[in-house]
Amino acid sequence: MSQTDRSLPAPTLPDAALAELDAAVVVLEGSSLPVRLAALVGGSVEALKRRLPEIAQRGLDGAVRRALTAAMRAALLSDPGRNPTRLPTDWLHRGLLAASGAAGGALGLPGTLMELPVSTTLLLRQVAAIAAEQGEDLSDPAVQAECLKVFALGGRSPEDDEAESGYFALRLALAEAVQGAVGRGLAAFLPGLLGAVAARFGGPVAFKLSAQAAPVVGAAGGVAVNLAFLEHFRAIARAHFTVRRLERRHGPALVRAAYERLRERPAVA
DSSP states (O other), X not given: OXXXXXXXXXOOOOHHHHHHHHHHHHHHTSOOHHHHHHHHTTOOHHHHHHHSOHHHHHTHHHHHHHHHHHHHHHXXXXXXXXXXXXXXXXXXXXXXXXXXXXXXXXXXXXXHHHHHHHHHHHHHHHHHHHHHHTTOOTTSHHHHHXXXXXXXXXXXXXXXXXXXXXXXXXXXXXXXXXXXXXXXXXHHXXXXXXXXXXXXXXXXXXXXXXXXXXTTTHHHHHHHHHHHHXXXXXXXXXXXXXXXXXXXXXXXXXXXXXXXHHHHSOOOO
């Protein structure tokens, strides 16, 4: 390599793209939803874990898989932007999720298990709408799979190893879960993908069940928990699909290199 080549600056993203990526890094590498829920209901992560009955813990994986399957059928097989009312879509979904959380929280654990597929469907519709805003083609099974992956990307636990729970590490793990189904329909993705997503989404769902199962929380707590889910997964979806849009525009290698530099920068005191 010549002296001239060595003196050339390394390629980097434009300032506007770098600012968007920086905002995405803050969200994707930020605090976990279980920590936020614990703060919301005034308990600790460990206390919320202990609150969930053993029988519910044993059936959690099946409940999460059923909720995700129902959400895929209901949310992505119709137009996520369809809005039969005059309400702005954001407010419509907030209202529906609040009502769902109130109904589930009022009935404790059984009610929360019953409303889980409803709230998951509403969340997935919001995720899909954000994907469409960022230029994704929702008729593509691979994009539909990316929408489902948002539940795993937003399912970080406080106990997760940082090196293994980073955004790109998790994206790679999820890609491996559906390897061999590329180029085929959504049905080919689902068996491997549902298991991988349920394993990550089950953590936040367990905390949701724990929080709403408490008699003192009730309907008001159910509303608060569902709205916390909405804000969290909307933010994760916007960050994830922003990264994908930047990758399409500037190339995956350049975006990842910039992402890792932003992720590893020292925290400002």
